[in-house]
Amino acid sequence: MTQVQLFVTCLVDSFFPQTGEAVVNILHRLGIDVDFAPDQTCCGQPQFNAGLRKDARAIAEHTIRTFENTTGDIVTPSGSCAHMFRHNYPEIFEGDSVWLPRAKALAERTYEFTEYLVDKLNVTDLGATWDGPITYHPSCHTLRGIDVDRQPRELLANVKGATLVELPQAEECCGFGGIMSVEHPELSAEWLKRKISNLEMSQAPVLVVTDAGCRMHIAGGLNRQKKSQRVMHIAEVLSHQ
Structure with a gap:
C-alpha cells in the first residue's frame, strides 16, 4: 500500500481540524495509507516572511529532521506551506553543503493536496x-x-x-x-x-x-x-x- 506523510499545517491543526480529517478520508478512500509525524510543527513561514531568518532556519532544521525519519511523499492541504518547503527552505540553506541537499530532498517529496491527487495519482x-x-x-x-x-x-x-x-x-x-x-x-x-x-x-x-x-x-x-x-x-x- 502506498504511504504518504500528512503535513497538516498549524492553522488546520489549530482552527480547521475538519480539513485534515477530510484529506485523510479522501486518501484512505483512494487506498493511500496516511502517516502523521507527531513532532511536526509550523513550517516557519511567518518567521521567514518577517525576516527572522535565524528562527526560520531553526524551524526548518527541525522539520527536515522530523520528515527524514519517514517514508513516502509529503502531502499538505496548503499551497503556502508547500511553497515554503520547495522554495524558501533551499533559500534558507543556500551555500550550506550539509543542509541544502537535505532541504532539497524534502522539497522533492512535497505536494500540495490537489496537486498530489491530480498530478501524482491521476485522479x-x-x-x-x-x-x-x-x-x-x-x-x-x-x-x-x-x-x-x-x-x-x-x-x-x-x-x-x-x-x-x-x-x-x-x-x-x-x-x-x-x-x-x-x-x-x-x-x-x-x-x-x-x-x-x-x-x-x-x-x-x-x-x-x-x-x-x-x-x-x-x-x-x-x-x-x-x-x-x-x-x-x-x-x-x-x-x-
Whole structure:
C-alpha cells in the first residue's frame, strides 16, 4: 500500500481540524495509507516572511529532521506551506553543503493536496457531490508560488451537482498575505472588501479555497459584515458524498 506523510499545517491543526480529517478520508478512500509525524510543527513561514531568518532556519532544521525519519511523499492541504518547503527552505540553506541537499530532498517529496491527487495519482473525479453553485479563490502561494491552478479546478469541475462559477478578479489577493495582514492592516482590509464584493457578484453561496489562511481571513470578513456566504477548504467539498 502506498504511504504518504500528512503535513497538516498549524492553522488546520489549530482552527480547521475538519480539513485534515477530510484529506485523510479522501486518501484512505483512494487506498493511500496516511502517516502523521507527531513532532511536526509550523513550517516557519511567518518567521521567514518577517525576516527572522535565524528562527526560520531553526524551524526548518527541525522539520527536515522530523520528515527524514519517514517514508513516502509529503502531502499538505496548503499551497503556502508547500511553497515554503520547495522554495524558501533551499533559500534558507543556500551555500550550506550539509543542509541544502537535505532541504532539497524534502522539497522533492512535497505536494500540495490537489496537486498530489491530480498530478501524482491521476485522479480528477472523487465521486463527490454538491448541491448548487460554488466558486473558487486561487490562493496566492498556490497559484503563483507553486503554479497550481488547473488541478483544483479540474477536481471541482467533476463534483456532481455543483455548478462552478467563475469568481470575478479571482487572481487578486484576499488580503491575508501572511504577516502582511498584520503589518499593513488597512491595505489588507481594502483587499478583503474587494474579495467579498467579488464573491457577492458571483452569487455563489460557497467560496472554495486551498489555504487555511485565506479561509480564516475571508470567513472573518464575512462574519463581521454579517454575510451569509461560507468559505470551505477544497478537501471538505471533495469529501462530500
